[in-house]
Amino acid sequence: MASYPILPEKLLLISLKMYFTPDRTLTYLRDLLNPTNEIVHPANKDKLLLALIPDFLTIWPCAQILKEYETNLATTGTPNSAPPFLLGAQDCFWESQGAYTGEVSPASIRALGCSIVELGHAERRAIFNETDDQTARKAAATCAQRMVPLVCIGEVTAPGPIASEAVGQAVTECAVLVRAVLAAIPDDAPVIFAYEPVWAIGQPKPAGVDHVAAVVQGIRAVIGPRSGTARVLYGGSAGPGLWGTGGLGRAVDGMFLGRFAHLIEGVREVVREVEETLALV
Numbered sequence: 001m002a003s004y005p006i007l008p009e010k011l012l013l014i015s016l017k018m019y020f021t022p023d024r025t026l027t028y029l030r031d032l033l034n035p036t037n038e039i040v041h042p043a044n045k046d047k048l049l050l051a052l053i054p055d056f057l058t059i060w061p062c063a064q065i066l067k068e069y070e071t072n073l074a075t076t077g078t079p080n081s082a083p084p085f086l087l088g089a090q091d092c093f094w095e096s097q098g099a100y101t102g103e104v105s106p107a108s109i110r111a112l113g114c115s116i117v118e119l120g121h122a123e124r125r126a127i128f129n130e131t132d133d134q135t136a137r138k139a140a141a142t143c144a145q146r147m148v149p150l151v152c153i154g155e156v157t158a159p160g161p162i163a164s165e166a167v168g169q170a171v172t173e174c175a176v177l178v179r180a181v182l183a184a185i186p187d188d189a190p191v192i193f194a195y196e197p198v199w200a201i202g203q204p205k206p207a208g209v210d211h212v213a214a215v216v217q218g219i220r221a222v223i224g225p226r227s228g229t230a231r232v233l234y235g236g237s238a239g240p241g242l243w244g245t246g247g248l249g250r251a252v253d254g255m256f257l258g259r260f261a262h263l264i265e266g267v268r269e270v271v272r273e274v275e276e277t278l279a280l281v
């Protein structure tokens with residue numbers, strides 16, 4: 001039986017949602033991997049993982065590009081085989097095969113080269129009425145294929161004037177899906193929770209650092225001890241300037257990037273900010 005991917009201490013994940021054409025996605029991936037653009041640093045692979053989550057249709061050509069990149073790393077003598085870059089899918093079905101028109105099998109996603117499956121994003125919940133139970137079943141199906149579920153959690157209502165109440169409310173809302181997912185997956189399966197306050201997605205600015213730090217602390221307490229790795233990321237208008245001094249670096253295990261990663265300059269800035277804090281550890 002294949003083993004689960006190993007998650008390093010920091011993760012930067014990028015979802016392209018449905019923003020890019022296929023051509024733009026492939027150019028973007030090539031640019032991320034191109035050494036002259038100085039974004040992916042194989043030397044940091046044990047500490048920082050980047051992953052791209054394109055739309056379903058471009059997973060296969062992205063996997064081909066990634067294979068080429070890994071072969072080049074191997075032939076140029078870069079030590080160790082595991083790449084500092086993984087591919088993910090934006091959703092999956094909870095069954096792996098059968099009469100499920102229009103759905104995408106987690107087994108196929110795995111076969112095409114993905115290691116991560118994003119689940120329960122706020123947009124899927126709001127537009128397609130996805131439920132906690134469905135997300136938990138999809139997480140179990142993802143783990144059965146030895147991939148990592150990337151489960152999106154986050155409160156719907158923006159914080160009111162009393163900070164502690166807002167934090168308590170947010171943790172209570174997030175805890176329902178956290179518990180459902182943890183009950184559905186094996187204890188030793190790695191899992192990523194992306195804390196994405198729904199009110200902070202698609203906005204000009206992310207949620208405040210203090211709010212995120214306090215909610216993430218509460219989410220970690222809900223997760224509690226388990227044998228598999230659990231990482232908690234922040235997403236929701238995340239971008240350059242959020243990680244470093246006084247920022248989120250102290251509170252979360254990484255970020256889940258959307259629009260502010262559409263230009264590779266933005267990704268480069270975020271990677272540099274994370275690498276600077278890694279150097280301090």
Ligand SMILES: O=C(CO)COP(=O)(O)O
Pocket residue numbers: 015121196200201202203235236237238256257258259260
């Ligand atoms: O939903 C997100 C990532 O899944 C965040 O998207 P934006 O950063 O574009 O708000």
